[in-house]
Amino acid sequence: MKIIYKLILSIYFVISITACVEKERKKEKFTILGQISGFPDGTKFYLRNLATDAVFDSTTVENNSFKFEGHLSSPPEQIWLNATVDKKFIYTNLLIGNDNITVKGDISDFPWNVNIRGSKTQEDFNYSQSLTKENNIKRNSLVQTFMNLPQEKQREIGAGIWKKIRTIDSATQISRINYIKSHPNTYISIIELGYLKNQLPKDTIQKIFKNYTPEIKESKYAKVVEVFLRENIAKIGDKFHDFEGINQKGEKVKFSNIRGEYTLLDFTAAYCGPCIKAADELVEINKEYSDSLKIVSFTQDPKKDVWLKSLERDKVTWNSIWDGKGRYSETSIKYGIQGIPTFVLINPEGTIIDKWTGYSKGNLISKIEKKIIAQNNSYK
Numbered sequence: 001m002k003i004i005y006k007l008i009l010s011i012y013f014v015i016s017i018t019a020c021v022e023k024e025r026k027k028e029k030f031t032i033l034g035q036i037s038g039f040p041d042g043t044k045f046y047l048r049n050l051a052t053d054a055v056f057d058s059t060t061v062e063n064n065s066f067k068f069e070g071h072l073s074s075p076p077e078q079i080w081l082n083a084t085v086d087k088k089f090i091y092t093n094l095l096i097g098n099d100n101i102t103v104k105g106d107i108s109d110f111p112w113n114v115n116i117r118g119s120k121t122q123e124d125f126n127y128s129q130s131l132t133k134e135n136n137i138k139r140n141s142l143v144q145t146f147m148n149l150p151q152e153k154q155r156e157i158g159a160g161i162w163k164k165i166r167t168i169d170s171a172t173q174i175s176r177i178n179y180i181k182s183h184p185n186t187y188i189s190i191i192e193l194g195y196l197k198n199q200l201p202k203d204t205i206q207k208i209f210k211n212y213t214p215e216i217k218e219s220k221y222a223k224v225v226e227v228f229l230r231e232n233i234a235k236i237g238d239k240f241h242d243f244e245g246i247n248q249k250g251e252k253v254k255f256s257n258i259r260g261e262y263t264l265l266d267f268t269a270a271y272c273g274p275c276i277k278a279a280d281e282l283v284e285i286n287k288e289y290s291d292s293l294k295i296v297s298f299t300q301d302p303k304k305d306v307w308l309k310s311l312e313r314d315k316v317t318w319n320s321i322w323d324g325k326g327r328y329s330e331t332s333i334k335y336g337i338q339g340i341p342t343f344v345l346i347n348p349e350g351t352i353i354d355k356w357t358g359y360s361k362g363n364l365i366s367k368i369e370k371k372i373i374a375q376n377n378s379y380k
Helices: 002-027 120-148 152-183 187-199 202-210 222-228 274-289 304-315 330-334 363-377
Strands: 030-037 044-049 056-061 065-070 078-084 088-096 099-108 115-116 244-246 252-254 262-268 293-299 319-321 342-346 353-357
Touching: 002 222, 030 088, 088 099, 088 120, 088 187, 088 293, 120 152, 120 187, 152 187, 187 202, 187 222, 187 363, 202 222, 222 330, 262 274, 262 363, 274 293, 274 363, 342 363, 353 363
Parallel strands: 030 099, 262 293, 293 319
Antiparallel strands: 030 065, 044 056, 044 078, 078 088, 099 115, 244 252, 262 342, 342 353
C-alpha cells in the first residue's frame, strides 16, 4: 500500500512540476518600448516575421513613443520593425526572444543607427551589423543612384555602378564569413551560415558547424545547415526528393503518390506578394494543362489557419501540402529554397528539368510550354 501511495505522490509531483513549467512558459513575453523622434502622432509601426513574411502585430506612435507586447513561441526570431512616413518606408531589424527591448532614435537614424538594447541576441546582431554597416550604406546609396537615373542613362552609366556594388558585396561577404567563423556561440552566426551555405565548400561548413555550442546546434536555424550537410540539395538534373504532409482536406499525402506525368512543384506562402500574383496564372495552368501536368504546392506557412485561408483567396483546387514547420521544413531545405515563390518542374521520370525563383506575368506558362515541348521532342 505504501508503494502505491509513494507512486501516486511521485506522479502528482511530476504533473505539478510540468504544470508549473508550462505556466511559466506561458508567462514569457516580449515588450518593445520605442522612444523616438520625427514620427508624427498616429504613425503606425508594424512587426513582420522575416521567416513567414507575416505582419503579426502593430501599434501607434503617441508623444514620441510606442509599445509592443506579445509572445514569441519559437525564439529568437528575426523581425522587421517598420513604418511608412510620407510614403517613405522606414525600418530596422530585430533579433529577439521574449525580452524587454528598448528602441531609441530619430527618424533619420533608421535603419542603421537606431539604438536597440535589452536582448543578448540583439546585442550580437548589432555587433555583426556594425562590421558591414558602412558597406551597406554605400551599397544602398549606389542602388538609389542607379534607380534615379533616367532609363536611357541606366545602360550607359549603370554598368559602372553595378561593378562598384559587386566589389562592395564581395567585401561584405568576407566580413560575414569571418564573423561566422569567429562567433560559434551566437545565433546570428548560425543564421548567417544558413544564408551563405551555398558560397562555401561543404567541408568548410562542416568544420564551422562542429564548433557551435549545443544550444545553437539544437535551434531551428541550425537545422537549415544540418540538412544541407546531410542531404543532396535538389538541382536541375537530379531526381526529386520525396516528402509527406497533409493536404487541405486533412489527408496525409506523399508527394510521389500524387505527382503527375509532369509536375510543377510550387513553394509558396500566404503573405508572399509575388506568390499571390502568381495564383491566377497557376489556376489557368491547372485548367489548361490538367491532362499532362499536375500542380502541387508546398506552403512555408507555420500556421494552419493562415495557410487554409490563403487557399480560399487564391482559388487553389490542386493539392497544397502543409507540414507546419515553415521555412525550416526539411522539404524546403532539401529543395534549396532561398526565396519564394520557387518553382520546380519535374518530368515523367522524376527528374528535375527546371527550377527558378520569382514571378512575372506570363513567365510560368512560357517556361512550362517550352520545357515540356523540348522534353517531348527529345523523346522522339
